[in-house]
Amino acid sequence: MRTLTSTLGLSIALCISSCSSNKHEQSADYMSTDSAAVQAESVANLAQQDAKLVKTASMDFKVKDVYQSSARISEAAVGLGGLVTHHDINSSLDNSKSIPLSNDSSLIVSSYVTHAEMYVRVPSAKLEEFMRQVASQATFINKSNLDIDDRSIDYLAQTLKQQSRQKIVGSQVEKNNLKTKDALTLADEQDKIINQKTNNLYTDAAVKYSMVQLSFLQNAYIRKESIANNDLNSYQSPFYSRLVDALVLGCIYFGDLLVGIAHLWAFILLGILGWLSFRFYKGKKKFGFSEESL
Numbered sequence: 001m002r003t004l005t006s007t008l009g010l011s012i013a014l015c016i017s018s019c020s021s022n023k024h025e026q027s028a029d030y031m032s033t034d035s036a037a038v039q040a041e042s043v044a045n046l047a048q049q050d051a052k053l054v055k056t057a058s059m060d061f062k063v064k065d066v067y068q069s070s071a072r073i074s075e076a077a078v079g080l081g082g083l084v085t086h087h088d089i090n091s092s093l094d095n096s097k098s099i100p101l102s103n104d105s106s107l108i109v110s111s112y113v114t115h116a117e118m119y120v121r122v123p124s125a126k127l128e129e130f131m132r133q134v135a136s137q138a139t140f141i142n143k144s145n146l147d148i149d150d151r152s153i154d155y156l157a158q159t160l161k162q163q164s165r166q167k168i169v170g171s172q173v174e175k176n177n178l179k180t181k182d183a184l185t186l187a188d189e190q191d192k193i194i195n196q197k198t199n200n201l202y203t204d205a206a207v208k209y210s211m212v213q214l215s216f217l218q219n220a221y222i223r224k225e226s227i228a229n230n231d232l233n234s235y236q237s238p239f240y241s242r243l244v245d246a247l248v249l250g251c252i253y254f255g256d257l258l259v260g261i262a263h264l265w266a267f268i269l270l271g272i273l274g275w276l277s278f279r280f281y282k283g284k285k286k287f288g289f290s291e292e293s294l
Contacts, residue, residue, distance in 0.1 A: 052151040055210040061138035069137045076133040082122030115217040162196040
């Protein structure tokens, strides 16, 4: 009797355990099914959003006046709700020539080429209108370019990764007594979530505002400037003054020569005596030779 009772109790326990296990499996299946349904619904909602189209444009052209065109392009960008993020104007020397005007002045004739570069952010919806306004400033367009990059799939992938990572990190944060290693791992995951959010924000900004690169120049202009002559040899006194100075300097040099000779009077006297002695000796020798021949 005891054996029958124990066997019956064991059978009931196994039945209850089996039913409980089936219920847990069914609930897990329901949970996974609900999770998949929610994820599919979020993907569908993201896919139905506006396409993430990033537009960029550039133009290389020639204008009449770089400074005036720069001001008008800036006004057009601001009028359309845009912003000039970079503006650089550079004038480079192409050629130069110096023409003497007088002994102390010269005329410098220079040829300059002025070039400008601008980076402008304008609302994407107003990009075509802005490019038309820029083209109206040009006398000649060398190159014009428009690119459209569809980042919808990348944006969707970043969003899904962010949501999935956020859900996992959120479930881990709710746990108590996290170890230091686990906390650092969670901090790294949070940084990755922030990076993904930041990338999406950059994409949203690039979709909303288009970047336009402009490069333009004008024909070379001539600049004339009168400057003082930097050749010091060309600065001289008038001819009459230089002639008088030469005569005066000649007298001074002649006086200096006489003074120098006066300092050498002893050597000069010695030289004269030596020359006279030589002449006397040579004449005496010649006279003696004549007497012998007689």
